[in-house]
Amino acid sequence: MTSFIEVQNAEMVFTTRKGRFHALREINLQIERGEFITLIGHSGCGKSTLLNLIAGLLTPSSGVLLCDNREIAAPGPERAVVFQNHSLLPWLTCYENVHLGVERVFGASESKEQLKERTQAALALVGMSHAIAKRPHEISGGMKQRVGIARALAMEPKVLLMDEPFGALDALTRAHLQDELLKIVARTRSTVVMVTHDVDEAVLLSDRVVMMTNGPAATIGEILTVDLARPRLRVELAEDPAYVHYRKEVLDFLYTRHGHVEREAA
Numbered sequence: 626m627t628s629f630i631e632v633q634n635a636e637m638v639f640t641t642r643k644g645r646f647h648a649l650r651e652i653n654l655q656i657e658r659g660e661f662i663t664l665i666g667h668s669g670c671g672k673s674t675l676l677n678l679i680a681g682l683l684t685p686s687s688g689v690l691l692c693d694n695r696e697i698a699a700p701g702p703e704r705a706v707v708f709q710n711h712s713l714l715p716w717l718t719c720y721e722n723v724h725l726g727v728e729r730v731f732g733a734s735e736s737k738e739q740l741k742e743r744t745q746a747a748l749a750l751v752g753m754s755h756a757i758a759k760r761p762h763e764i765s766g767g768m769k770q771r772v773g774i775a776r777a778l779a780m781e782p783k784v785l786l787m788d789e790p791f792g793a794l795d796a797l798t799r800a801h802l803q804d805e806l807l808k809i810v811a812r813t814r815s816t817v818v819m820v821t822h823d824v825d826e827a828v829l830l831s832d833r834v835v836m837m838t839n840g841p842a843a844t845i846g847e848i849l850t851v852d853l854a855r856p857r858l859r860v861e862l863a864e865d866p867a868y869v870h871y872r873k874e875v876l877d878f879l880y881t882r883h884g885h886v887e888r889e890a891a
């Protein structure tokens with residue numbers, strides 16, 4: 626039986642002005658429904674490339690990707706993407722930004738009232754009901770990111786793909802949104818694949834941490850299963866020996882076994 630998401634022998638070779646660049650090699654990954662997966666690795670190793678392959682924004686040079694037994698050949702509403710820098714349309718209100726996605730997915734099958742309810746419910750889920758009439762420039766970075774998450778969730782995607790969604794935020798806002806995301810995902814039971822640079826974020830959120838080797842021709846080095854009970858509370862976890870152990874495993878992989886090439890050369 627195949628898993629919910631299957632990446633089978635995926636290779637990614639980019640054609641650049643300087644020639645061919647082999648970004649990813651032999652990527653094999655199985656993700657089950659409802660799993661929270663993070664992709665971690667040094668800058669430039671190919672995390673976003675792998676996420677974009679799953680999103681259908683890129684096509685692999687060879688290999689196959691499947692979602693729910695169908696080949697991923699293009700982007701689709703069942704795989705919503707949240708980027709690091711929110712991608713809200715600046716001339717639309719928060720409500721309109723979310724409604725746009727809702728209309729695209731459910732516009733043909735549901736009434737205007739139902740679309741409105743979906744939009745309002747998604748904004749309520751991320752605690753943004755108070756700002757529905759505001760435009761992106763009138764709200765903070767953390768709030769914009771929440772609206773971006775609301776837009777993605779409102780489309781009821783089977784998979785939520787997130788590329789460093791909290792990377793541009795200050796530490797406190799980031800921690801707050803991580804906690805919110807944990808609660809939302811517990812409610813929606815979404816399957817999530819998230820790119821991160823942050824070891825604590827990876828361990829706190831994930832069922833499995835996919836650790837990538839350095840590029841070029843990067844691949845999956847190791848996969849760490851994080852067997853910590855949910856709900857997870859960051860303050861309690863900080864001193865939990867199991868959490869400390871998982872964190873060290875990821876740090877060892879990144880800085881001992883696969884230290885960044887630039888540092889090694891130095």
Ligand SMILES: Nc1ncnc2c1ncn2[C@@H]1O[C@H](COP(=O)(O)OP(=O)(O)OP(=O)(O)O)[C@@H](O)[C@H]1O
Nearest residue numbers: 639641646648667668669670671672673674675840
């Ligand atoms: N469209 C493209 N054309 C050519 N090379 C590309 C393209 N997209 C990515 N690359 C190269 O592929 C490699 C992997 O890039 P990618 O953005 O996936 O890495 P990343 O791990 O997400 O990096 P970061 O953590 O810095 O965001 C890099 O060397 C990058 O320069």
